[in-house]
Amino acid sequence: MKIQNKSSEERNEFLVSFSQEELSEEEQKALVKLRDSSKIGNHEKGQAPLELISKLFKNQIASSAGEVLLARALGLVSKDQPVNIKPELHTDYRSSPSKKYNGVRNDAGDLEFLVTWKNPEQVPITNLVCEVEVEKEDREKMIENQLEILKLQSGALISVDRPAIETDYVTCRIEIYSADESELIGAYPSQTINNRLKESFFGEKVAEAVLGAKKGDNISVKKYYSPNFRYAPLRDKDTVIKIEVNDVFENVIPELNDEFAQKIGHDSMELLRAEIGKKWDAVANSRREKAVKAQLLDVLIANNPFEMDQKRFNENLKSEQESMVESMGLEISFEALLEKLPDQSDRDKLIESAKKAAETNTRWAQLMLAVMQKFPKETTLSREDCLRYAAGNGKSGNTPESELAVIEGSNYYHTWLRNKRYTKAYEYIKSLAIVKDIEPTQVVDFTRDAESSNEV
DSSP, X not given: OEEEEOOOSSEEEEEEEEOHHHHHHHHHHHHHHHHHHOOBTTBOTTTSOHHHHHHHTHHHHHHHHHHHHHHHHHHHHTTTOSSOOOOEEOGGGSSBTTBOSOOEEOTTSOEEEEEEEEOOOOOOOOOOOOEEEEOOOOHHHHHHHHHHHHHHHHOEEEEOSSOOOTTOEEEEEEEEEETTSOSEEEEEEEEEEETTTTBOTTOHHHHHHTTTOOTTOEEEEEOOOOTTOOOGGXXXXXXXXXXXXXXXXXXXXXXXXXXXXXXXXXXXXXXXXXXXXXXXXXXXXXXXXXXXXXXXXXXXXXXXXOOOOHHHHHHHHHHHHHHHHHHTTOOSOHHHHHHHOSOHHHHHHHHHHHHHHHHXXXXXXXXXXXXXXXXXXXXXXXXXXXXXXXXXXXXXXXOHHHHHHHHHTSTTHHHHHHHHHHHHHHHHHHHHSEEEEOSXXXXXXXXXXXXXXXXX
């Protein structure tokens, strides 16, 4: 790879070229990947001749290889440009406005991209110092709550002839019918439901419906749309759920002692509590970090008012809406999902939730860009930063160096780098804030005079 800096005062431009050998290597990877995932004619996946796939999908292979190379180039040329987060491919290097990754061949046969972007206007940061107060978590209360759940899950079950209560386990036959009940879609002869633990394959309303039911009772529940409805094939169908109660089991809850701890794989109650405490510490730290981040955002916006970037907001809103639909296991549009919700209040909540998340993400990105512009030295990623972030990138088992090498060679390297720049900027402004663990949760604006603010 060769990089030529063609930047001017008004615009950053880098001409990036890849040799024929580099391009061929990526095309070969794309070719093999396409062969392994495609069924061509009478050839099963992974069996078609590479020559045939190369001939049939020449443009797709070139585009895939170009996409990987461009993403890698974007990561490299923007690495030392902390303010300019969104480089783009120059229009002359696209085969059409919608084709982003083709590039052009120069006289030597190398593949070239001209990466360009303007220096964007940023939010004028005037004061980054503030006090943030976060609510303390009741650690012992959380441990006791987790132990109660473990007791319920470990209890002995005894069949009883009485209406089901919250801690009982209810075994049922469940049948799914079309909305008009004319067609049986599916039958599930043995489903176990526990209301206290919300254990129901068909959602919390089914768990609530069996409360007060006895053996032999029959109950109908109209299908509702909820991310907790875990049977994906029926999530986008109008159905009626019919429940026949087979039996009710009382849950005989054990005592919390060393014998109980040993049954679930721990030597003693003391060690069990310690293990639960470690897990809840991680949860509490995550909640605390989110609270600090949210409050820093509020204070910075209050101290540095600015207009929200509407284009960025629209992009984030679309992304949030798509994520909501995907989290429910549906393959429909956000608008189609809204039509399926029976109540206007449910639709309004979903719309408002997406808007709020998009607005938060947009304002946060704008503030981080401003921090990068005001403090380029403090927020530029070093090699050590990249290794530190790569070490927490996943559970691959790779060393930080190996993990970073994988990331740098991937087609998402630029996106990863951009997100880690946001992280570095956040770490810096957090280091300027005074974070306190006190109750209740409250943000206090820490006022400083203009002279001392400029020193920060």
